[in-house]
Amino acid sequence: MCCALLNRLLLVSCLLPLCLTPLSMRAVPQKRHVDLLVVGGIVVTMDAERRVIENGTLAIDGDTIVAIGPRADVETRFISSRRLDATGKLVLPGLINGHTHAPMTLLRGLADDASLHDWLNNYIFPAEARNVTPDFVAWGTRLADLEMMHSGVTTYADMYYFEDDIARETKAAGMRGVLAETIIGFPAPDNKDFAHALAYTEKFLNHWKGDPLIHAAVGPHSVYTCSKDLLAESAELARRYHAPILIHLSESKPEVDESRAKYGVSPAAYLDELGFLGADVLAAHCIWVDGHDVALLARHDVGCVHNPSSNMLLASGVAPVTQMIAAGVRLGLGTDGSAGGNHDLDLMEEMPRAAELQKVTHRDPQALLAEQAFAMATIDGARALHMEDQVGSLEPGKKADLVLLNLDTPDGVPLYNVYSQIVYALKARDVETVMIGGRMIMENRRILTIDEAEVLHKAREYGDRVRKSLDLH
Amino acid sequence: MCCALLNRLLLVSCLLPLCLTPLSMRAVPQKRHVDLLVVGGIVVTMDAERRVIENGTLAIDGDTIVAIGPRADVETRFISSRRLDATGKLVLPGLINGHTHAPMTLLRGLADDASLHDWLNNYIFPAEARNVTPDFVAWGTRLADLEMMHSGVTTYADMYYFEDDIARETKAAGMRGVLAETIIGFPAPDNKDFAHALAYTEKFLNHWKGDPLIHAAVGPHSVYTCSKDLLAESAELARRYHAPILIHLSESKPEVDESRAKYGVSPAAYLDELGFLGADVLAAHCIWVDGHDVALLARHDVGCVHNPSSNMLLASGVAPVTQMIAAGVRLGLGTDGSAGGNHDLDLMEEMPRAAELQKVTHRDPQALLAEQAFAMATIDGARALHMEDQVGSLEPGKKADLVLLNLDTPDGVPLYNVYSQIVYALKARDVETVMIGGRMIMENRRILTIDEAEVLHKAREYGDRVRKSLDLH
Numbered sequence: 001m002c003c004a005l006l007n008r009l010l011l012v013s014c015l016l017p018l019c020l021t022p023l024s025m026r027a028v029p030q031k032r033h034v035d036l037l038v039v040g041g042i043v044v045t046m047d048a049e050r051r052v053i054e055n056g057t058l059a060i061d062g063d064t065i066v067a068i069g070p071r072a073d074v075e076t077r078f079i080s081s082r083r084l085d086a087t088g089k090l091v092l093p094g095l096i097n098g099h100t101h102a103p104m105t106l107l108r109g110l111a112d113d114a115s116l117h118d119w120l121n122n123y124i125f126p127a128e129a130r131n132v133t134p135d136f137v138a139w140g141t142r143l144a145d146l147e148m149m150h151s152g153v154t155t156y157a158d159m160y161y162f163e164d165d166i167a168r169e170t171k172a173a174g175m176r177g178v179l180a181e182t183i184i185g186f187p188a189p190d191n192k193d194f195a196h197a198l199a200y201t202e203k204f205l206n207h208w209k210g211d212p213l214i215h216a217a218v219g220p221h222s223v224y225t226c227s228k229d230l231l232a233e234s235a236e237l238a239r240r241y242h243a244p245i246l247i248h249l250s251e252s253k254p255e256v257d258e259s260r261a262k263y264g265v266s267p268a269a270y271l272d273e274l275g276f277l278g279a280d281v282l283a284a285h286c287i288w289v290d291g292h293d294v295a296l297l298a299r300h301d302v303g304c305v306h307n308p309s310s311n312m313l314l315a316s317g318v319a320p321v322t323q324m325i326a327a328g329v330r331l332g333l334g335t336d337g338s339a340g341g342n343h344d345l346d347l348m349e350e351m352p353r354a355a356e357l358q359k360v361t362h363r364d365p366q367a368l369l370a371e372q373a374f375a376m377a378t379i380d381g382a383r384a385l386h387m388e389d390q391v392g393s394l395e396p397g398k399k400a401d402l403v404l405l406n407l408d409t410p411d412g413v414p415l416y417n418v419y420s421q422i423v424y425a426l427k428a429r430d431v432e433t434v435m436i437g438g439r440m441i442m443e444n445r446r447i448l449t450i451d452e453a454e455v456l457h458k459a460r461e462y463g464d465r466v467r468k469s470l471d472l473h
Numbered sequence: 474m475c476c477a478l479l480n481r482l483l484l485v486s487c488l489l490p491l492c493l494t495p496l497s498m499r500a501v502p503q504k505r506h507v508d509l510l511v512v513g514g515i516v517v518t519m520d521a522e523r524r525v526i527e528n529g530t531l532a533i534d535g536d537t538i539v540a541i542g543p544r545a546d547v548e549t550r551f552i553s554s555r556r557l558d559a560t561g562k563l564v565l566p567g568l569i570n571g572h573t574h575a576p577m578t579l580l581r582g583l584a585d586d587a588s589l590h591d592w593l594n595n596y597i598f599p600a601e602a603r604n605v606t607p608d609f610v611a612w613g614t615r616l617a618d619l620e621m622m623h624s625g626v627t628t629y630a631d632m633y634y635f636e637d638d639i640a641r642e643t644k645a646a647g648m649r650g651v652l653a654e655t656i657i658g659f660p661a662p663d664n665k666d667f668a669h670a671l672a673y674t675e676k677f678l679n680h681w682k683g684d685p686l687i688h689a690a691v692g693p694h695s696v697y698t699c700s701k702d703l704l705a706e707s708a709e710l711a712r713r714y715h716a717p718i719l720i721h722l723s724e725s726k727p728e729v730d731e732s733r734a735k736y737g738v739s740p741a742a743y744l745d746e747l748g749f750l751g752a753d754v755l756a757a758h759c760i761w762v763d764g765h766d767v768a769l770l771a772r773h774d775v776g777c778v779h780n781p782s783s784n785m786l787l788a789s790g791v792a793p794v795t796q797m798i799a800a801g802v803r804l805g806l807g808t809d810g811s812a813g814g815n816h817d818l819d820l821m822e823e824m825p826r827a828a829e830l831q832k833v834t835h836r837d838p839q840a841l842l843a844e845q846a847f848a849m850a851t852i853d854g855a856r857a858l859h860m861e862d863q864v865g866s867l868e869p870g871k872k873a874d875l876v877l878l879n880l881d882t883p884d885g886v887p888l889y890n891v892y893s894q895i896v897y898a899l900k901a902r903d904v905e906t907v908m909i910g911g912r913m914i915m916e917n918r919r920i921l922t923i924d925e926a927e928v929l930h931k932a933r934e935y936g937d938r939v940r941k942s943l944d945l946h
Contacts, residue, residue: 108889109889414936415582415936428900456882
């Protein structure tokens with residue numbers, strides 16, 4: 001049957017019911033009113049089919065995406081008095097920074113290119129002991145949040161001290177956070193011992209219960225800084241509250257050597273023996289993991305976070321990213337803290353580094369593809385945080401966490417492949433608009449939730465204070 | 474003698490001659506009028522003493538720096554009707570991109586994550602054969618120049634086709650260039666054979682003789698794409714005109730294996746045998762060089778250029794940067810072209826990558842320091858280009874090529890160490906003002922010499938054209 005004939009038949013069959021229905025009863029399609037339509041962008045969904053919708057539109061109601069598709073389809077079904085024009089821009093899922101220590105931004109560049117021992121013992125530990133207060137972490141978090149929002153981050157996982165203050169600031173900034181109070185086997189700036197840390201953490205978990213943005217978590221620092229009891233009791237507390245557990249895992253070779261000497265097994269295997277591993281654990285770094293460790297992490301559905309800038313800058317080593325992906329490990333991407341481990345919180349820069357580091361290490365330009373690196377910063381990052389039902393892709397039912405990237409810049413032209421452009425060519429400077437849970441957080445590069453000038457002023461003040469506290473000039 | 478007494482004696486001895494001189498004859502210090510004073514910045518000189526002048530001022534006359542020092546000192550001696558306030562900003566020597574193929578920016582992202590063979594034979598070579606014309610290289614160069622200026626690059630070394638058109642655009646952009654016409658052992662988009670290429674190049678060298686910004690050069694592509702005659706005659710032509718010679722050297726392992734099989738020696742040793750190596754050669758990559766090669770490059774004063782992003786992305790390997798520096802090789806930094814080898818021309822991003830790649834490779838956080846990476850992008854880059862008498866540092870007698878970086882951003886605070894901040898924390902987005910040879914090229918992030926909107930429009934047009942030429946959709 002020729003197309004013209006088929007079309008005519010279809011037309012007739014469509015019109016017939018209308019003709020036979022009295023005018024008053026005709027089904028006028030009702031459009032649903034929603035809070036916002038994001039209209040006309042190149043929508044990179046990161047859904048299971050990896051759909052890229054050329055002239056796409058999202059319908060957003062409350063904090064949730066209710067529809068996504070070609071513009072004409074969505075506009076047939078939804079209407080809104082608020083429209084965000086995304087024509088000629090990329091619309092991406094908000095990026096997920098899987099590992100950081102936000103307030104350390106106030107210490108970035110304090111002592112670089114130093115050996116880890118010198119850096120920790122002569123700079124970071126004394127600086128933290130003398131300076132870290134609730135006020136310090138509040139301003140440090142604001143500075144960190146500014147930087148993360150500018151690079152399109154909408155969700156981040158954090159481990160530091162006074163985490164309750166960090167949570168308050170994160171919520172005020174409008175960001176989504178998985179925020180873990182650090183529990184460590186020596187006196188910390190906030191809690192002098194384990195008992196106090198546990199009590200603080202329990203109060204912290206209670207405080208944020210049910211919050212739509214803040215996921216309070218428990219952060220036993222690592223196998224090498226925490227006793228067996230500390231690890232076990234931290235996990236027990238977290239599980240009683242159904243809270244995530246954040247930990248550093250196998251970041252350095254000495255850490256693994258020490259674990260093998262002390263416990264006879266690797267840090268991952270040791271945690272497995274303790275019953276620590278599970279689908280609520282987020283493990284940062286995982287550089288010095290062997291095949292057995294990788295299998296354990298996959299089997300227990302542990303989320304892992306790769307931090308390429310930090311791993312390179314601290315000379316920690318190269319994580320077996322391709323092996324972990326092949327084994328089905330939930331693997332996200334992180335910046336680490338911006339003192340020592342990194343100097344920025346720019347997740348846009350971690351994507352190319354992740355790809356480049358695997359390529360050069362394996363001497364294979366296809367070792368990690370642009371699309372995979374972008375997945376690590378979005379849907380796979382969400383899987384690592386066990387939040388893939390809420391964030392990480394643009395799909396109906398998920399939170400309206402999204403980013404608009406400007407393509408009208410030298411970085412944006414010409415455009416042959418969206419994943420390649422995002423990962424290798426576009427920069428944080430091209431992030432134009434950021435929305436979290438349907439709320440506009442950054443619009444045309446202006447942060448709406450934080451007073452940037454005030455933060456810069458305070459950061460300089462803290463810089464002076466830290467320098468003085470260490471007798472630096 | 475106590476200080477107070479000493480001061481009093483000095484005061485008396487200073488005043489005495491004045492008192493004894495009749496009023497009319499007193500030496501009123503004459504201030505010299507200059508074209509511009511850049512006032513009050515944190516001036517990072519990169520001179521031999523690595524002076525960082527906190528409240529520094531530069532006096533600029535014509536295209537040259539005539540004085541630099543503490544503000545009070547310079548202002549005592551110089552006066553100008555034009556003043557550029559740099560208070561609270563970093564003032565750096567203009568950055569030097571030691572290796573690129575500017576027009577390839579129009580091909581960036583055309584086919585990524587592909588094997589080198591697939592990428593070259595199925596995408597780049599056909600795309601070049603069907604699209605590269607004088608108009609293509611002109612628009613490609615404009616796009617590349619925009620991007621480079623935005624990242625603080627003031628001088629760049631280029632190798633491509635129709636280099637005369639590239640030179641014209643570079644000069645129009647106000648940039649300094651060492652620009653080499655590529656000579657290669659097969660038909661190129663501009664010249665069908667070696668004879669035509671040589672004739673074109675000689676005309677090109679004549680055309681730009683004596684230009685203050687453009688240094689026309691000869692670019693025999695590499696040992697693996699050029700015959701012995703081609704290499705020798707290219708070098709002979711260059712030397713007849715005292716022009717620089719640009720070449721790719723030991724970028725891949727197969728290239729070195731092939732050279733050893735064919736000539737019995739490494740590419741560097743082969744070039745040495747031909748009398749090719751000298752203080753006028755700029756060799757890009759130098760990844761697969763052994764101790765003997767490094768010694769040769771050092772002994773012949775060859776300039777070398779490290780391209781970390783490209784080397785990682787193409788999985789080429791890790792250059793022995795620390796070994797080359799130790800051997801005294803003139804070693805600069807480059808982006809490579811932005812198709813395949815890289816996707817941007819952002820030299821600010823090459824600095825951290827250079828440091829990170831050496832650190833992680835040597836498992837030593839002190840393998841390459843921030844200051845060394847910054848030197849590679851400035852004074853050592855100038856040494857690689859054999860132009861250290863003209864550019865690469867802020868010193869009297871050198872060209873007024875400089876960059877102002879804004880510190881009033883989240884990337885700029887707090888500031889503990891300038892080198893660390895520049896290399897690890899600050900980004901191209903913080904580059905605010907760029908001056909080349911005393912001429913303002915970018916002011917408050919606005920490019921003054923190129924119509925940005927027009928370039929973006931043309932780049933999109935060329936994107937469509939290239940896609941169609943390869944039957945891509």
